[in-house]
Amino acid sequence: MPGPIELVIFDCDGVLVDSERIAAAAQVTVGAELGWPLTEADAVELFMGKSQESVGAMVVERLGPGADETWRTRYYEEFYAGLDRLEAVPGVVEALDALAAAGLPTCVASSGGHERMRRTLGRTxxxxxxxxxxxxxxDDGGRGKPAPDLFLHAARQTGYAPGACAVVEDSRYGVQAARAAGxxxxxxxxxxxxxxxxxGPDTVLFDDMRKLPVLLEAAGTAA
Incomplete structure (x- = not known):
C-alpha cells in the first residue's frame, strides 16, 4: 500500500490558471491563418498538455519545415493578448491555503516555459x-509529457521520492506522465x-478544486 503524500505537484494551465480556453482559441486562430483548420475540440485533443516540441513536430508534419517557428510566434502573440481575461481556476486559492495550513509542500511542473508561467501565475x-x-x-530539459521526465525532475529538485508525490493534472498526457513516474x-x-x-489506474478524478485537500488527506489516512 502506498505511503502518505509528501509533495503535491501542480500542472499550471487549466489547474492553477484558467488558461486552456485562451490557449485553444489561440491555436484555432493560428491554424486558420496557416492553413490548418481547427475547432476548439481539435485543439484540445491534439495539443492540450503537450510540450512545445511535440506541438512543433505535429505542425511540421502537417504544414512543412519551418512552419513550427511561425506557429509558435503567432501562437504566443495570440495567447498573451488574451491574458487580460485570465483568472485563477475557481477554488484553487482556497485549496492552496488549506494545503499550506496542513504543512503539505507544493510545486509546479508544466509543459509551458518559465516566461509563460511568470506571466500567467503572476497575472493571477x-x-x-x-x-x-x-x-x-x-526550459528544463527532458522529454515532455506523457513521458515522466518533468515530474521526476520536480521530485528530484524538491527532494521527494516519486512514490510520495501526488500530481494534479487536467490533461490526458499529464495523468499518463504521472502514472509513468510512479x-x-x-x-x-x-x-x-x-x-x-x-x-485510469492510480488516478482520482474530481471536479472542484476545493475538494482536493480532503482527497489528499484521505489518501494519507488510507495509507
Whole structure:
C-alpha cells in the first residue's frame, strides 16, 4: 500500500490558471491563418498538455519545415493578448491555503516555459506561492509529457521520492506522465478534458478544486 503524500505537484494551465480556453482559441486562430483548420475540440485533443516540441513536430508534419517557428510566434502573440481575461481556476486559492495550513509542500511542473508561467501565475497572483519551485518541460530539459521526465525532475529538485508525490493534472498526457513516474494522479475534470480522458489506474478524478485537500488527506489516512 502506498505511503502518505509528501509533495503535491501542480500542472499550471487549466489547474492553477484558467488558461486552456485562451490557449485553444489561440491555436484555432493560428491554424486558420496557416492553413490548418481547427475547432476548439481539435485543439484540445491534439495539443492540450503537450510540450512545445511535440506541438512543433505535429505542425511540421502537417504544414512543412519551418512552419513550427511561425506557429509558435503567432501562437504566443495570440495567447498573451488574451491574458487580460485570465483568472485563477475557481477554488484553487482556497485549496492552496488549506494545503499550506496542513504543512503539505507544493510545486509546479508544466509543459509551458518559465516566461509563460511568470506571466500567467503572476497575472493571477499565484507566482509568489511557488517561486523557486517551478519546473518547465520547455526550459528544463527532458522529454515532455506523457513521458515522466518533468515530474521526476520536480521530485528530484524538491527532494521527494516519486512514490510520495501526488500530481494534479487536467490533461490526458499529464495523468499518463504521472502514472509513468510512479506517482498518484489527481485528474481535474472541471476544465476542457472529458473525464474519460483522465480516468485510469492510480488516478482520482474530481471536479472542484476545493475538494482536493480532503482527497489528499484521505489518501494519507488510507495509507
Amino acid at each position: 497572483g499565484l507566482y509568489d506561492r511557488f517561486a523557486g519551485r517551478i519546473y518547465s518541460a520547455a 506517482m498518484r494522479a489527481y485528474g481535474f475534470t472541471g476544465g476542457l478534458s472529458p473525464a474519460s480522458w483522465l480516468a
